[in-house]
Amino acid sequence: MSSHPPVRDWATDFDHTDPGWVTDPFPIWDELRETCPVAHSDRYGGTWLPVRHEDVAAVAYDTEHFTSRQVIVSEARPGPNDLPAPIGIAPPITSDPPFHALARRLLLPAFAPKPIAALEPSTRELCRELLDATAGKSTFDAAVEYAQEIPVRVIVRMLGFPQEDAPRFRQFIHQIIEAVDVPAEERRELQDQGELGEYFEARINEHLANPQSDLTTFLLEAELDGNKLEPDHVMGTMILLMVAGIDTTWSAIGASIWHLATHPEDRHRLAAEPELLPTAVEEFLRAYAPVTMARMVSQDFEFQGCPMRAGDWMLLPFPAANRDPEVSRMPIGW
Numbered sequence: 001m002s003s004h005p006p007v008r009d010w011a012t013d014f015d016h017t018d019p020g021w022v023t024d025p026f027p028i029w030d031e032l033r034e035t036c037p038v039a040h041s042d043r044y045g046g047t048w049l050p051v052r053h054e055d056v057a058a059v060a061y062d063t064e065h066f067t068s069r070q071v072i073v074s075e076a077r078p079g080p081n082d083l084p085a086p087i088g089i090a091p092p093i094t095s096d097p098p099f100h101a102l103a104r105r106l107l108l109p110a111f112a113p114k115p116i117a118a119l120e121p122s123t124r125e126l127c128r129e130l131l132d133a134t135a136g137k138s139t140f141d142a143a144v145e146y147a148q149e150i151p152v153r154v155i156v157r158m159l160g161f162p163q164e165d166a167p168r169f170r171q172f173i174h175q176i177i178e179a180v181d182v183p184a185e186e187r188r189e190l191q192d193q194g195e196l197g198e199y200f201e202a203r204i205n206e207h208l209a210n211p212q213s214d215l216t217t218f219l220l221e222a223e224l225d226g227n228k229l230e231p232d233h234v235m236g237t238m239i240l241l242m243v244a245g246i247d248t249t250w251s252a253i254g255a256s257i258w259h260l261a262t263h264p265e266d267r268h269r270l271a272a273e274p275e276l277l278p279t280a281v282e283e284f285l286r287a288y289a290p291v292t293m294a295r296m297v298s299q300d301f302e303f304q305g306c307p308m309r310a311g312d313w314m315l316l317p318f319p320a321a322n323r324d325p326e327v328s329r330m331p332i333g334w
């Protein structure tokens with residue numbers, strides 16, 4: 001939860017770590033869409049917030065005025081030790097064109113339908129084991145004991161790390177994703193990969209000595225223009241895959257369970273019509289879209305009448321865009 005003072009006004013002082021936003025951001029975005037579709041806050045050194053689909057999409061596609069060099073809004077700014085654009089600290093998500101396309105393309109074979117389908121049986125088995133472990137309990141925390149357990153264990157398996165290390169990944173995620181509103185110095189210390197860097201380095205060395213058929217060996221053997229990837233690139237992408245694979249998915253599973261728990265009519269309908277499951281999954285992903293990344297303004301310019309300054313943050317609330325009535329009509333109560 002936020003260590004910042006409470007938000008005074010969502011149009012001029014918003015903070016995405018404020019308990020009001022964390023608990024229920026939807027009415028905030030609805031109101032902003034009507035009154036101030038590109039909000040601003042002096043927090044984090046200056047941050048903008050578009051909430052209409054059209055504006056979020058425009059920013060995401062505009063690589064001339066916005067850089068992906070840093071994609072997590074926090075008190076800490078890119079420092080001298082950070083890898084500069086266009087590669088960034090965790091390629092491809094922190095890369096800008098033209099390098100971005102290359103760094104992204106080299107990952108695609110590892111995420112093709114066939115290798116992903118191969119993970120399905122073990123993932124289903126894991127889910128069943130987690131549910132079996134709740135047998136006999138009258139209540140349990142579905143977020144902590146179910147949703148959070150799945151991605152951590154799956155990504156540990158994909159990267160080829162020891163399963164018993166899975167719990168450590170929760171701490172790593174907290175460091176990178178959750179502790180965003182701490183003071184800049186503290187944030188830098190958390191980001192200074194320390195234990196996280198040492199941990200990944202040890203796994204990389206093990207894989208160099210003893211290659212496996214997993215994502216770590218895949219990255220160590222990958223080539224760009226006939227050359228092996230720089231060690232920083234390999235480490236940055238591994239950390240990205242850990243974060244991208246865990247934080248997104250546990251939020252998506254948790255939000256879906258929460259929706260079904262609070263909307264019995266949808267729960268009953270899904271139980272009665274299981275063929276709706278693929279549609280339901282798509283809708284959960286759209287409505288609760290568990291990724292809010294950011295860009296940094298790379299040059300002074302005007303966007304939707306707002307004066308952007310180089311170095312300002314631009315928060316991209318994808319779920320706000322997905323709920324814009326101009327492009328989607330959410331059922332009442334979603």
Ligand code: HEM
Nearest residue numbers: 071092093104241244245248249252289290291293294318
């Ligand atoms: C519910 C699950 C997920 C959601 C909603 C999601 C969403 C997103 C979004 C919105 C972006 C773009 C961010 C931006 O424009 O800055 C992104 C990028 C990315 N995600 Fe995911 N993601 C999910 C799961 C995963 C998983 C499981 C992995 C891998 C293990 C993954 C790997 C990546 C990578 C490598 C990128 C960077 C792609 C690029 O820069 O071209 N994601 N994800």
